[in-house]
Amino acid sequence: MVHCLGVANYWAGGLVAGRHIERDRDAEFLATGPVAQLGPLVARAKAQLAADVAAAVPEAPPRRQPDAEYKGPPEPLTQGSVLLHVLEELCQHHGQMEIIRDALLVEARPAPGSH
Numbered sequence: 001m002v003h004c005l006g007v008a009n010y011w012a013g014g015l016v017a018g019r020h021i022e023r024d025r026d027a028e029f030l031a032t033g034p035v036a037q038l039g040p041l042v043a044r045a046k047a048q049l050a051a052d053v054a055a056a057v058p059e060a061p062p063r064r065q066p067d068a069e070y071k072g073p074p075e076p077l078t079q080g081s082v083l084l085h086v087l088e089e090l091c092q093h094h095g096q097m098e099i100i101r102d103a104l105l106v107e108a109r110p111a112p113g114s115h
Helices: 002-016 025-030 036-057 079-108
Strands: none
Touching: 002 025, 002 036, 002 079
16 A cells, blocks of 8 residues: 555656655555554545646646656656556556455455354
8 A cells, every 4th residue: 555655646746746756665565554544644645646636737748757767658758648657556556455355355254164
């Protein structure tokens, strides 16, 4: 989940909105903590993403270019294509989280005939 917040902040906040974003992508995958702490982080990220999308000029070039180490769309970027990349990444990771949730729920389910 922390990686999804980083994706939205870096791509929409940095490249579309033009904010300077300090990102530690590797740390996003190692983040731990109580699930309850995610709620406020997600709420802030959603509000910021909505503001970034509202201010975007889809056909304009990004206000910043991605760092060379980040993999993004191969074609020349526009603010619109950056936002499509954010959507693609968030949808992909949402699906991965649903698969993990489903696997955990199956593991937690009592074996047939054990109750």
